Amino acid sequence: MAVMALSESRRRKLEMLTRCLAGGKVKDAQAVIDALHTPSRVTGPALPVQLAQAAPGIEQHNAAGTYWLIRRPLLEVSAELAGFPREYAAILRGSRQRFDELKASPALCHIANGLPDGPLFMDIETCGLAGCSIFLVGLMSFQGDELMFEQLLARHYGEERAILAEFADRLAGSATLVTFNGKAFDMNSLRDRGAFHGVDLGFTPPHCDLLHESRRLWKGQVPNCKLQTLEQFFCRRRRVGDIPGRDIPDAYHRFVSGGDAREMTMILHHNLLDLLTMAQLLCAALSGEQPDLSA
Amino acid sequence: MDARAFLREVTTDRRYRGQVVHVRELPPRDAQYAQPAEPLPQPVASHLQRQGIGQLYRHQADAVDAVRDGKDVVIVTGTASGKTLCYNIPVVSALIENPSARALYIFPTKALAQDQLGHLQKWAADDEIREALRPAVYDGDTPSHNRTKIRSSASVILTNPDMLHVGILPYHGKWHQFLRNLRYIVLDEVHTYRGIFGSHVANVLRRLERLCRHYGSNPQIICCSATIANPLELTGKLTGREMTLIDRDGAPRGRKYFVLWNPPYIDAGENIARRSANVEAVELLCDLVQRKAQTIVFSKARIVAELVYKYATDALRRHPDLAKKIRPYRGGYLPAERREIEQQLFQGKLLAVSATNALELGIDVGSLDAAILVGFPGTICSTWQQAGRAGRSGSDSIVFLLAYNDPIDQYLMRHPEYFFGVPHENAVIDPQNPFILSGQLACACFEKPLSQEDEVYFGPQLEDLAADLEQEGQVHSIDGKRYWRQAEQPSAQVDLRTISQDTYAIVDISQNHRTIGQVDSISAPELVYPEAIYLHEAVPYIVRQLDTQAKIALVEPCEVDYYTQPVLANQCRIIEQRQEKPYRDGRLCYGDLDVTWQTTAFRKIRYYSMELIGQAALDLPAQTLSTTGMWFAPSEPMRQQLGQAGHNPVDAMVGVRNLMLAALPSLAMCDRRDISGQVDSSNLGTPAMFVYDRYNGGVGFAYRGFDLIEEWLKLCWNMVSECPCESGCPSCVGLANLRPPLHQDPDLGAGYPVPDKAAATALLKALLSD
């Protein structure tokens, strides 16, 4: 039988409460608890100074509150991939002609027919499994001649609403949405949390879910269609020292409680790599590329 | 049926041996009808017309009016009095008037939700209602690919508290449309929400209400209950609202005869052994069936339901047309099989069912002619609920309560006036129990940050308990709000029930590993141990393997002339003493206990003769309940004093323990089934009384007793000294709260003797005098 494990200290307190309550003495119960500990309360957001060093950004304000925006072009992230934005733009512009060759979904066709600055790449990070709050909405889009990452970070739980409202604005201004498993996960989570906060995400533009595209295009050629597997075969990259997805919620909770931004930079980097891989997979899909099995 | 004629025939039969010890005639009552204050919407009125319902009973009209006035109501009327209409009429009316309105129906079991789905589908078959009424069950069995559609399109959702707790509330974002438009919450069979389970459910309902407010709705609550002593108090605490009681039962009732039936002695002159109550039940059942009286037999153990069925069909082998109109019904049958039996009974295709209390709750099987209760069901509420299955309007019905050769049953046979006079039990809950509330607050915090305003829902301990969650690192506070700060979802770790919902599958290896039945994981080692005979619709299967990892029992059909009974061993071990204080000349202690039980062997019992034809040891792992409890060992001088006064000290302690178990619920606000106790001398070397919580980790009941020992013992003293009985009865020293033997034939044991009242009184006196 699954029952929440009681720590020794909690059991003691609950027993004391039981005792005080037996006489209806709620006031006394409070005194007992107070005597046992003085609650350490963190007020306000957790140490933006440290975060500002580890992940430079700007505090943004909107009608729904404040949040932390980290805005970086790809060039700043990876010098090796300095040429990729040009390649990306060329593939998106060129894909129109080879339209029939693509075993494409309607959303993929929509992208092929659009401009390089049409797609909005999106990937979220959450505080746990389904039903949990969202703390990071990672976005990427083609701006000018550059792929630009914009990560909307809730520095604590109270900023979730602001990042959702900001995302709703960005989504409304985008021609297409590109995600990896976003149909089943990211958009559902965003809508559910949006409903809770009274943030309406409006209509989703044509949504290209690269998980579905990958399965359609490459199933059987690659061991599986997980993002990091595809990354090996198409981007010829392996992640070193990456924070595993399952460790992310706890790392974020630790960041909020203690303000240790080092772990936060790892999460931000993980999210950024996911977005970058999505762009590369999109290019592979549009250009009919096959997995590099020597990778 | 002509019940009087039946009784006359039975008592003048040459086999009759004076079993009838008492007959109580419950007078008939005419229907009392009433009009609702305002006419019902036309589609509702015509649906009722088509169902042959020309007028509403008085309680139904009362309920419709009260709900229309915006009141939160609790309806308490007899079995089969048409309680379902009390909520279906207002709900369907509201849905017709406002197509975006939603209703949530909560039933304690999945089976009840399925049964009510059937009713609603009948309503929805009407063209004028179909659009507005789109009912769907949403529980753990709902396939995940249907869930999204149900959330978005169903207008009435039928579920259970466990699913609400673990599968709906934590995902409220997905339910925002439903919650925003929620107009009615219907809670049926609320009398089952008592004790630990009820205290949890009360908090689950607070969480639901908090989220409704968040999304902008304020639903009305409609409760239905079987008869209990305190429906207003129970539902008030359960919902946190002021409830309006609807209890002017207007349903008609035929005359009912309630017969106390005691099997005769079979050892001429010695008067110790009685004939088997199971066999007596079979004879009565066959007599009734041969007179075409539709009959339900209620047995206390699943094995007895199977045996009664087997014996009855054996006895009726010359009447195969009758024999095939009897079926057994019990927990552990697959849902589809249960539905089929319910429907066959309802449609009159079956003449009789041999059931367990699985059929006690409100599944609609229609009204029957006769009910046979094999053994006292344990509570007055259950007894009357089972008895309520018999009773047609405009015709007589008959109920037999058959006694086992067990002290409690025999006491009732000797004292019919006690049986008919004793009030229904109180249903007690304590939503403020810190142990329960603490876990529930974690769940609430996950769903929406906690703030001071939430005291409205969770009471004055909110701040203390939330501060404690923070200390433990489970929540984090920012600007006066506390946020859940763990990746794990708390509701998966908070069990609403004392009995685990885990089940074992019983798989027939001769039929491609088809699952033929289920059993809950707690009692699997008592039912499907290796070499056990598992009876399913009286077909014997032998258990080849019990896989405790995969939770599967592998069985195959066999031909044997015996059934099997587990031999159980119980033990209570002190793990750690946490507190102690001097009490009189002894020490009163509180601490951690491990309560274990284990199937150590089994016996082969020949059908009919109940002859023991074999026995074998078993090597099965023990099951453990790690809980908290209190214990007290009377001092040596105290025991000597008792002995000198001619009392057996251990008997005295058993009596006092029983009294303590009976008194603790009113002190600790729990249900009798939430606590248990033992008298044991293996722990301390001297006999000691143990009382503990029947919930993993403990919930503070025994602790409250430990803390308030003086008050507790005084309550015991009052109970025993005010009890008018001579030498002990089920109301004082007699009725211990022992785990019901779900898989043991009560016929094979002698039960527990009623301890000596004088001995218990003497011990209590010693414990209370300075």
Ligand SMILES: [Zn+2]
């Ligand atoms: Zn008594």
